[in-house]
Amino acid sequence: MKQTNRKYQRTRFARYCILPALVLLSYSCSNTKYLPKNEALLVSSDVKLKGDIAGAEKDNIRNSLNSPSIMLQHPNTKLLNILRLKLWFYNQKHNEKKVGKIWNWLLIPKNMEPPVIYDSTKTIQTANNMTSYLDNQGYFHAFVNYKQSIKSQKAGVTYQVYTGKNFIIDSISYDIGDSAIRKAVIHAATYSFLKKNEPFTMSKLSQEQARLTDVVRNSGYYKFSNDHVQFVLDTINKAIFNNILDPFANIQNSITVSEGSERPKLNITVQILDPTDSTNYQHYWIRNIYVYPDYSAYSTPDDTTFQQSEYKDLTIRRRRDIIRPRVLYNNIVFKKDQEYSQANYDYTIQKLNQLGVWNFVTVEMDTVSHHADSLDAYIFLTPARKQSLGLNLEATSSSDYIVGGALNLTYKNRNTNRAANQVTASIKSGLEWNSDSSNIFFVQAREFSGQVNVSFPRFITPWHLNHIGRFSNPNTSLGLGVNTLDRFGFFSLTSFNGSFGYNWNETQYKRWIVNPLSISFNRLYNVSDSFAKQLEENPFLKNSFSSTFIGGENVSFIYNSQNSLNQKSFNYLQINLEESGLWLNGIDGIIRGVTSDKSSFAKLTSVNFSQYLKMDVEYKHYLNRPHSTLVSRAYAGIGVPYATSDVLPYIKQFTAGGPNSMRAWRLRALGPGSYYNPGLGNPNIFPDQTGDMKLEGNLEYRFDIFSVFGGFLKVKGATFIDAGNIWDLKNDPYKPGSQFKINEFYQDLAIGGGFGIRLDFSYAILRLDLATPFKEPYAYLPDYGWILNTIHPFSREWRKNNLILNFAVGYPF
Template identity: 25%
Template sequence: MKKFLSKILVFLLIVDCFMGCEATKRVAENEHLLTDNTVIINGKKENTETINNLIAQHPNRKILGVPLRLHIYNLARENRDSLFEVWLDKKPNRRERLTKKLSKKQIDNLKESSIGFNNWLKKTGEAPVILNDEKIKKSVKHFQDYHINNGWFNVNTSYNVKKNDNKKAQVEYNIDTGKPFIIDSIKYEVKSKLIDSIYQTFKKNSLIQSNQQYKTVNFEQERERISNELRNTGFYHFNQDYVTFEIDTIGTNKKVNVGIKIQNRAITTQDSIKRVPFNIYDIREVNIITDYSFEKRNQPFKDSIRFGGYNLYSYGKMRYKPRALTDAIFITPGDIFRDRDRTLTYRHLNLLRTFKYPNIEYSENLDNSLSSTIKLSPLKKFSLSLGTDVSTSNIQTVGFSVNPSLLIRNIFRGAETLQVSAIGSIGASKEKNNPDDPFFDINEIGVDVKLTIPRLLSPFYTERIIPKHMSPNTKISLATTGQTNIGLDKQTFSGTINYNWLPNSKKTNSLDLFNAQYVRNLNIDNYFDVYSTSYSSLNEIAQDVNYTTEDLSKPDGANAFIDYALSDPTPDEFSEDQLSTINSIDERKERLTEDNLILSSSFSFTNDGRTNLFDENFSIFRFKIEFAGNLLANTSKLLGLKKDDNDRYEIFNVAFSQYAKTELEYTRHWDLGDKNVLAIRSFFGIAIPYGNSTNIPFSKSFFAGGPNDNRAWTAYRLGPGSLESSNEFNEANLKLAFNVEQRFNIFENLNGAIFVDAGNIWNVLDDVEDEKATFTKLSSLKDIAVGSGFGLRYDFSFFVFRFDIGFKTYNPVYEESNRWFKDYNFSNAVYNIGINYPF
């Protein structure tokens, strides 16, 4: 490993030395290449993002200390077309000889290719940054303005340019801030007594406080805060322009005396401005036009309803239940005017997915009241979409799928949406079990029906617990799919009743009141074709003990051998390790081929601190808890149902699953500036079987590895514990994971990352007894696997293409003294391709 890193370092040094003399290749004699900016504040060097962003001219960007894009640009030739002509005529008869050999058209194409490549070098590269005096002065002004706006009113800024003989230059900025000015006294002048009485209730939260350093941004935000508070307390005509500040620093010994003024309302006439006190406005009426369009605006209404104080109008027949609309409207007749009510109304009407962006207008009445008109333009009742996909995988050579979807809006006149989706696919398997099968021997068909209701569908009154401002909705879904010639072949049926609500813009709650899943395996005889390593291990043991000299037949021969090896009494020819392997294969086979019935309820909570899609300084916390099988277990006991041979209750001849499962996940991003982001993620999950189960269904278990987990192992190949399993799909019921990744920009839309991933899965409190695979005590944490590596990401704006290389840094399958860097090389590396960031 050390030799490998040394070689890279030596290579970079050679490249840097080789390219150093070429950096000024495109710099004219009277010009200088800017290579470095240094900012010194009060005698100390500063390199923070805030300070760097104030500099108007930066040197060419570097990768590992080398201005790679500058060198790429310098590889391009100026006037490439004329240079090509010179090259053609440089030797006698070259043009004539090439014309006879290639034809004039081919020579023209060669010329265009040469020019095209030259242009690509210029576009991919970066032109040299030439020292510019005007931009230096602009940077000085930025430094001055920044420090003055943050309280250093006596700041002095100077600069020094060092020009070298090699046509390179460095700029040093020196900033002496002096002592900052501190806010001293604060005086208030509020013209309106009514506003003053309300202002006193929220004045204590002011962003301008005595003994704080002066900051212009605090004054701007305080003006906005005062305006928002008053506009949400009934003052319809108030805005930020009515809040002014007076700043006095004359003879105050670096103190700032502040005067805050809130003026009366200004009413402009033709030749004068009259000042009058502000009044509180209330909402007299709210009119809702349910089918507005510009063409209908002058037509009379044909239908109207008054409901809950709201007036609903329609140019045609009323197509909506009044409550479905009024529940999404927060401008309430009889209440005072609040600006935030309009924002909430916009948001909740959009969540209905039934109308175009609404138009909300206020009109002023003579008695200090407002009339609000909400114009709703319905979307089309039916919306049809069609998706297609072409894919390939380790299972199929090629596959084609089609996914039609029909969306029906306002299906029951309550702004509900019904979405009916279907999937149909065909594919050609790589390993045909039956040579007589047609080329497209894989097929899947499925239907998914989802109904979204914009309220909680419940026999109980839930408004006090979950009020309408939390955007409650109910989702009911039914789905079924059928697969043939894909692994064991399956039929699945599922049904869900789900509640969702949002306490605020960051928090999301989701309750699966009822979630039923039934999975039926149709082709269990194909088990040993799907899980071929299990078959290989079984076949090897059979030949070692001379059970057969030929390969075991599938599935009868393999099943017969398992029954023979595990018979009572145990045959003498098997060792303990062989019997343990056969027993594990048998247990896994029984588990993966049995049908599953899961009836569960779950609750999940998410706190997402992101302010927008581009925020890179946030945290996300997710929590989920799930219980399955309790209702069926209690019902079975009450009905006195009999248990099967494995002491489990069955429903429709299927033993239902019973377990408790929880997951905790925390993600944190730190924006370090200049497109550098440090990201971490931690995860803990455990699923405990009890009652009617001794293990967790495969679909509910955990796995490790893959492009979004521990990238030094492929998906399902890590764990459990220190077990070196030969199974294709390794899973368990306990998982720990921790990831850290440093992301940085290389150039333009190409970004890089270095990462460390740690974690593993274990079996705990289930029917697995292998010590290597189980988590018994804290000492089991020594089996946490560690992977590290690097990657590239290309940002296409609407998605990010990701390529990562993961190296096994600490591999728990080896002896404890030999786990570090055992397989740390490219031959054992894992190459991952993914879409978007892993966390």
């Protein structure tokens, strides 16, 4: 019998390990069989970097040297760093001549790559490009060698890069003839990209050139340009850059700095050239400002059909009265008789675009004849559609129901009351379906919600705010809503909510959302006998579901360093702080004082109010590479009831599990702590796994696979691992092991992972994630819950009990 088992195990090993290896070997050989004998497929191109440079700088240089603009040949891309799938598709189309419906879907240009044939001349050019790049980064003594190897029609290249030592900026001086411009430049020198004792790079010169141009243009010099700023670089009084026409060319070879110097030094002189045209350095002032609020592509500025009116500094020319003059005046930053400023010009375009009233915003400056120092401003605004009506049909699936559907009707008015106030009203109705052994398909839950939001493009405050930053985009928001959830067989819950607050940008990357008033009222009714029994058996659960009034304030801070879609890496940080009960407690105190403790807020309203503090922090890091992205996420949250409240309201508690959290567990099925509820799989028992705090970490690697339908649908893959749990802050006798303990919490961490497929339609992403637990937190398990030795992916029973399929719309984070 044992021999039979060993034979079966060997057969299974051959089937699952040896056979795939043979397939990969055959696939690898097929990529070169179509090549002529005198050609070789480029399969590797590596960069070995040596030099006196720090680790972070070394990574940046290596990434730059690997860029297509410098390294002219890269091997064909690989799927999961294993298969050159796009090359294989190319061979199927052009060599195997595959045809048919499925092949036509797959064999489109985005899914194919021709073989990269090794070209030694491009290797030589790449080495020269690398040397030039390092030269521009201040490594004037760098040199590059390369080694190539060709075997069995497969070629590999290794570039050996020796950076040497880069130059350090020793001093910065200015050669500026115009005294007014010199004063402006010296005044703004604090913000210079050129700093003494910092490494020199050519990119710093480019940045400094652009910055100085902005400084001068912001001082009224409308016609000043980058070409007027030049640099002279020298070492030991010998210039290495001294080309007036092009500051980034003609690197002289007469650098007389010893190679043995620890950090060779460089002196920089900033020159602003004398004008060749007497008007180049003319100081300009704004004279007239003409605004066209309903300009069209077929209009001309002097069209006689425009009606002209005056408002303060503005001359408004319009056909229809679509916007209040006050709104225009408040969002046009430059004013009449002010000196020209490039910053005010850019900020005006930004503010008018942010209002959302116009599709296109164009600002033109025109010199005035007979007034050499004057500019007339023309602002052309092409209106957007004022009102829109949208109807969306949503389909979802989750771990606690089979399928869900919702109909969402949204109305939007972008210019209410001609003041650029935006009103958004939405109505949503949805159903969830599930199944069990007794009822094949039944409605599990029904939801209806309505929401109205009004956004004012300014701060509405009792006091006047004098200074608003360039990136502020201030808004005052008012929201009202209602939501009704019917969980058939359990309860009905109706929530009313309202908020008043502000949001603005502190900088380009920092955003604040402050709601000094946030209220909600939750009412539980239609409670079934079975759920009522659950509530009676668990006082904590009963308190969290009790009808309650929530009134407080909340603050959110968001930092997002992403400034372009193709950015290599960026960070996202969000911090939320919420409080409830402080001002309600004050009202309660007034009522008690006036009535001599004969009445209170609860007696007057027949509803208690919640008192708690809640805070959560989320951090995400995105590392983008060609055809792939690595995303890491960390989350921590805690809620603390205080005063008369013993527990957080149910809607404010933390949960874990589901498609956007711990994907190896069902929604609300994980935790708290090491507690395990054996009745979670029973549809007659409400899943109540909630907690007062939450810790979670996620790591996900996303990669492209192929495109179909002419690139309309992009199929992408992902592998991921999740870790985390929720806990209670107080001991709950009904949930043993749920309390957070600092010396034991790591044992309560759940860990799971899996892989997923994402269907990217550009306007929406459909996601399927398949996950399984690696470590369960339950106290009864040995080895601290690690269950890796129980994983049997080829067992039907194991797959049925352990694999969790998550369906969702959009990325999890």
